[in-house]
Each structure stands twice: as C-alpha cells, then as structure tokens.
Amino acid sequence: MKTIDIIKGIHPGKIVERELKKWNINQRQFALSLVAHPQTLGAIIKGNRRMNVDLSLKIEEKLELEEGFLMTLQVFHDIKEAKKDSAYKPDFAKLRKGIFWDTDFDKID
Structure with a gap:
C-alpha cells in the first residue's frame, strides 16, 4: 500500500x-x-487554512518531500470535506407542520 493511500484525507x-x-x-x-x-x-x-501551491513547493523543497505531495494531500482533504458537507440532508418529514405553521418547508435548503 502506498503512503498516499494511508494518509488520504489528512x-x-x-x-x-x-x-x-x-x-x-x-x-x-x-x-x-x-x-x-x-x-x-x-x-x-492547525488546519484552519488551505495549503497553496507556492508555499507547498517551498516547503517540499526545504523538507525534501516529493514535489506535489502536499497539494495532493490538500486535494484529498478537500474531497473528504466536500463529501462530509454534502452527506447531511435533514428529514423535514419528521417535523410536525402544525408547530411550524408559518414556515414553507419547500423553501428550506
């Protein structure tokens, strides 16, 4: 198993x-x-900011990492986050419409 397969999403x-x-x-x-x-x-x-190409190339050169390694990890991390964000779909059928009489459920995203 390749290293990249082990650390995908990090x-x-x-x-x-x-x-x-x-x-x-x-x-x-x-x-x-x-x-x-x-x-x-x-x-x-800390994971609060995305890696950019220029900085990743500089870091990879200084730390003797393979060129493109950090950006590849960034892409896999972005894919993981996108899947996590799109996975949540609330089920409005479980809500009683009588309680939310002034809300149009079709307009809620």
Whole structure:
C-alpha cells in the first residue's frame, strides 16, 4: 500500500507539523526561511487554512518531500470535506407542520 493511500484525507498541515518535529525545526523560523508569514504557516498546521501551491513547493523543497505531495494531500482533504458537507440532508418529514405553521418547508435548503 502506498503512503498516499494511508494518509488520504489528512490535512497537509499535519504532515508539515510532523516533519518539523522530526527535523527539530522551529515553526516560526522555518516560516521566515520560506519568506512566509509565521501566522500563515501556523494556520496551515492547525488546519484552519488551505495549503497553496507556492508555499507547498517551498516547503517540499526545504523538507525534501516529493514535489506535489502536499497539494495532493490538500486535494484529498478537500474531497473528504466536500463529501462530509454534502452527506447531511435533514428529514423535514419528521417535523410536525402544525408547530411550524408559518414556515414553507419547500423553501428550506
């Protein structure tokens, strides 16, 4: 089984965080060496921000990762999130319309 198959759906920031710990590199100084804002790298590592192509190429070069690896992870993470968001469909049939007399159920999305 390939490594990418094992870690599909994981945010690339988690991999960057693991690599920084493995190499014993300070996150802030690493971000500055990439000519990136430390807050940007921190948000990516926390999973609050998407990885962009330019930054991923810089990180991959510095950490000696395969080119395109982090962006591939980002795409798989986006797919996982999209599936999770589209999976929830509320069942309005279980609601009693008498209670919500002023609501048009056909207009609720």
